[in-house]
Amino acid sequence: MNFQHSDKVKSLQQRLNAFMDEYVYPAEAVFEAQMDAARESGNRWQPAPVIEELKQKAKAVGLWNLFLPESKYGAGLTNLEYAPLCEIMGRSHIGAEPFNCSAPDTGNMETLVRYATPEQQQQWLLPLLDGSIRSAFAMTEPEVASSDATNIEARIERDGDDYILNGRKWWTSGANDPRCKVLIFMGKSSPDHTNRHQQQSMILVPIDTPGVKVLRHLPVFGYDDAPHGHAEISFENVRVPASNMLLGEGRGFEIAQGRLGPGRIHHCMRLIGRAERALEAMCRRSLERVAFGKSIADQGVTRERIANARIMIDQTRFLVLNAAYKMDTVGNKDARQEIAMIKVAAPSMACQVIDWAMQVHGGGAVSDDFGLARAYASSRTLRFADGPDEVHRNAIAKMELGRHLGHSSSN
Template identity: 50%
Template sequence: MTFDQLSSRAQTVYKVLQDFVDNECIPALSIFEQQLGTGAARFQSVPPIMERLKARAKQLGLWNLFLGPEFGDLGAGLTNFEYGHMAELMGRCIRLAPEACNCSAPDTGNIEVLAKYGTPSQKERWLTPLLAGEIRSAFAMTEPAVASSDATNISTSISRQGNSWVVNGRKWWITGAGDPRCKLFLVMGKSNPGSSNVHLQQSIVLVPADTPGVQVVRPLQVFGYDDAPAGHCEVVFKDVKVPLDNIILGEGRGFEVMQGRLGPGRIHHCMRAIGMAERAMELTLARITSREAFGRKLAENAVVMHQIGNCRMDVEQARLLVLHAADKMDRVDPKAAQREIAIAKIRVPNLVLQVLDHCIQMHGAAGLGVDLPLAEMYAGARCLRIADGPDDAHLSQLGRNEIQKYLKKHKSQSSKL
């Protein structure tokens, strides 16, 4: 599973993207932060540099790279394995590159939902402008009042009243809700709480952001970082009415939609995280080979050598886990690759966090500040141990599946004796 295994077209895209990220996105970071401003202004406008980067990405053919062959001409047609390499490159500039290429969450997952399950009218109204990067969207699932790691706990109500669905509930950590370009919420709630099947109680409805009753309460911070202008927000839906045809796929099919959305997204997150780790290692290698302490270069210290060695092993292990999962998704499908996706989802953020922790340590006090991206990278990677399902939930399911697999095999073998 190496670069040489990519198609010639994917290799060309990779090289163009690598140049775009390193020579256009990373140098634009300081401009982006300056244009964001301070305080509430950070959520009121989008830095002009972002639109210039998006225009440049379109010009270079680096647009909607996440949409694979199954989506026809909507995207670049890359396989999951090929896109994994691209996502890693974009992770090197996590703040700008994914959005510049229209490959940032939560839009990627929402686009896939609309492309797979949307009606023609839903696609015309929402999918088309999302694909063009003209608007942004949010996925509203997590709630403050319940343990959302168990999605059957979701308490937001979606009730049918006449020709409308009425949504009532409070959500939080809703990525993208603070962006002034956010025009659409995909909201998960219970439309049939009395169903005996707990996985058929939920539905997902499309809620335009300007619908009366939608209130973005506040942006939340992760270790002090606000991720403006997108943010991670607390949002209240109070007597929000939308047409009946705003439901996705059908009533009671929220879990089905959600599972179709999360598999690829988990791989995207993991590979972008590896890009962060590679960028952190580059910054660290530049520092230790140029900085002296106690009469010699830091790179000559055996402890530092060990830390760099451990970082390299962690990154390589993480990359192979993700590419293995992506390859299996290509050969079978996300459901059949559930085991490999779960392993990557659990292990990769932890490995990346170890790398970032070493890199911060080797930078000393500088690693903790805002002059370098290391602390912000750490905050982002730490989120991944909770986002799209916490480690513990995935680990329990993984262990349960392994036990059931053994018992099934053991029972089968015993019956033959």
């Protein structure tokens, strides 16, 4: 793998960093003020005006839809080329949406590019690419261990020219947002199929379909994440046209595997940016503060943590770049071990680096003054999103053991 970024990527990095410096970082405080005002008025799920302004600015200068490798709809970047750009966006908790590169829309758009019919793409993909609507992914269920997709119990039943959906989902991120217009719903269409990986299907569900009811928003460590939010939703006899089925009945598990790979690596890319910003804050704070007669930066434990943070961030970055390279060269399926490895490594690394930064900031770190509490909460949550650590470690071990099956040890 060539670690040297192309001239095209270097130019985009420069432009993206300049945009972040000029517009995004200053907008963080504006965003929080606008959301505080929205909550006080009882209207917290309305989009923050500053984000919509940023989107128009980014679109005007061509910093838009930078993901989507191997697609006529994106910026023509590979996963490896997108990685350093996604890292820059990840430095801010509002950094991805201005460029139309935020989850779950990126994963849903990749799903529609890969698996949707031209008619489905016309109806849903194009508005998502334009940023005029948002979407959500309804997979996880409160009653089963959803880390095993074959456990999904929501039902998709054929009825003439329609399908009828029943079930309950939660952690359907983005469904509280009034801009969310479509859900990708996963459920069992053939529960008795002998192949448990062909029991599930995925289908497109307009969120305003009768029977779709957002029951509540789910806070994350006390953060409501408005206006995005995370919803628990019930589906009661929801009728949608058979033409809304993605790829075909029984292909849901296959789609999930194809969708989650890019989503996982995007999360990891953003986490590197988040950890970099935390390390920068830790260094600045340690140089500014004095304790027991010398700066915190002169304390041995602080220097050890700063050094370890740099090592851990760079280790994780190289793992992510390697996974991106493998996805580009051999495909997502053959890169599944590398993807699983970064999904374990990146959130744990970010949590540790942010935790050390919090220690240097003292009691103020658990407030909202420095952004570290929010960064920690979201990073810790990503140890669950797209599969918990235990599932990925199990998959990594199975693939590793598979290389040795049938070979006796000579040692």
